[in-house]
Amino acid sequence: MKKTDTIIIGAGPVGLFAVHQLGIKGLKSIVIDNLDKAGGQCIELYPDKPIYDIPAVPECTGEELTNKLLEQIKPFKTEFFLNERVEEVKQDKENWIIKTNNNNAFSAPNIIIAGGVGSFEPRKLSVKEAEKFEEDFLFYAVKDKEKFKNKNISIFGGGDSALDWALELSKFSKINLIHRRDEFRGAPHTLSEIKKLEKEGKISIKTPCQLESIEGKDRINSITIKFDDGKTEQIKTDMILSFFGLIMKLGPIAEWGLNMNKKTIEVNSKNFETNKKGIFAVGDICSYPGKLKLILSGFHEVALASVECFKRARPNEKYRFEFTTSSKTIQGRLGKK
Ligand SMILES: Cc1cc2nc3c(=O)[nH]c(=O)nc-3n(C[C@H](O)[C@H](O)[C@H](O)COP(=O)(O)OP(=O)(O)OC[C@H]3O[C@@H](n4cnc5c(N)ncnc54)[C@H](O)[C@@H]3O)c2cc1C
Numbered sequence: 001m002k003k004t005d006t007i008i009i010g011a012g013p014v015g016l017f018a019v020h021q022l023g024i025k026g027l028k029s030i031v032i033d034n035l036d037k038a039g040g041q042c043i044e045l046y047p048d049k050p051i052y053d054i055p056a057v058p059e060c061t062g063e064e065l066t067n068k069l070l071e072q073i074k075p076f077k078t079e080f081f082l083n084e085r086v087e088e089v090k091q092d093k094e095n096w097i098i099k100t101n102n103n104n105a106f107s108a109p110n111i112i113i114a115g116g117v118g119s120f121e122p123r124k125l126s127v128k129e130a131e132k133f134e135e136d137f138l139f140y141a142v143k144d145k146e147k148f149k150n151k152n153i154s155i156f157g158g159g160d161s162a163l164d165w166a167l168e169l170s171k172f173s174k175i176n177l178i179h180r181r182d183e184f185r186g187a188p189h190t191l192s193e194i195k196k197l198e199k200e201g202k203i204s205i206k207t208p209c210q211l212e213s214i215e216g217k218d219r220i221n222s223i224t225i226k227f228d229d230g231k232t233e234q235i236k237t238d239m240i241l242s243f244f245g246l247i248m249k250l251g252p253i254a255e256w257g258l259n260m261n262k263k264t265i266e267v268n269s270k271n272f273e274t275n276k277k278g279i280f281a282v283g284d285i286c287s288y289p290g291k292l293k294l295i296l297s298g299f300h301e302v303a304l305a306s307v308e309c310f311k312r313a314r315p316n317e318k319y320r321f322e323f324t325t326s327s328k329t330i331q332g333r334l335g336k337k
Helices: 013-022 039-046 061-075 160-169 186-197 253-255 297-315 328-333
Strands: 006-009 031-032 080-081 087-092 095-100 103-110 110-115 120-122 152-156 175-178 205-206 209-215 224-228 232-236 239-242 244-250 264-268 279-281
Touching: 006 013, 006 095, 006 103, 013 031, 013 039, 013 061, 013 297, 039 061, 087 253, 103 110, 110 297, 152 160, 152 232, 160 186, 160 239, 175 297, 186 205, 209 232, 209 253, 279 297
Parallel strands: 006 031, 006 110, 031 080, 110 279, 152 175, 152 239, 175 205
Antiparallel strands: 087 095, 095 103, 120 244, 209 224, 224 232
């Protein structure tokens, strides 16, 4: 079991800045996120959109903000556990123990929940056979491109992920791109590349249709799709990739005995602690009178929560407020001379 001073749940902008606020106070943290990358909503929902209300940054995209936050916390060499969802919390005297769906366990006196609107999870295919093929033949993300070499792949979806992967995987596999509408939402230039490959026989586009069934016992042999006019077609398929977007699930955090207000966690606005000592909630997931779901509000919340985290992690030390401009200790922690 890994021990640390604070376990941060969520690698969105607020979770990332929590690493900084804890780090400059000399506290260690680890970060867990269900997604395969840091950035939360900024990277998952609007990486290219400009944000105009980050103090002293007149304009930056969601991706640029994430990269800057990651750069700012580099000196702390924080360990990230991505693709892991936090499932369970248990108390062990003064410490909290967290378990993830990958069976990793962490122990710390503090937990900062920066879970935003919940963990982002793929919207799954609804046909009943889908689940048994998951992980081996049916995927909602591509983690290892090698697995998809020299295969018959059926890709579902009409957005950028479906189009980008159809293009990429067509370099070494036969692709069926299947969408329930005739129009695709993905980038027009990707679509025109795909149309070129369709003419060359490398990609086959099937619209407007939906998945009807998956055939196969221990592996997928074929799929059957149903067109809007009622006709069906069986397609030889080894692997399925489905990109129907993400849904947000608050998941098990809602069952941890924390005081909830609709889908948010109630905190006090002095140090953003919940009704459980040592468990804090910050960013979009917390609620208190006057709460604004803005990134800058989350930054303020972690600054205050980290002070209380310090007091719990270092009960025998006195907390001293210091400016980064004048504290040699903080500058040392940031690797500055
Ligand atoms: C289109 C759009 C535009 C926006 N524009 C602005 C803007 O201009 N200015 C502004 O200030 N705000 C803006 N916002 C809001 C802003 O993005 C949010 O306030 C901010 O992302 C909240 O950050 P967070 O770190 O609290 O949560 P999030 O960004 O939601 O990150 C939470 C992370 O926690 C992870 N997580 C949750 N539960 C678990 C679990 N159990 N286990 C593991 N991981 C978990 C999630 O996967 C996610 O990565 C915008 C939002 C949207 C959707």
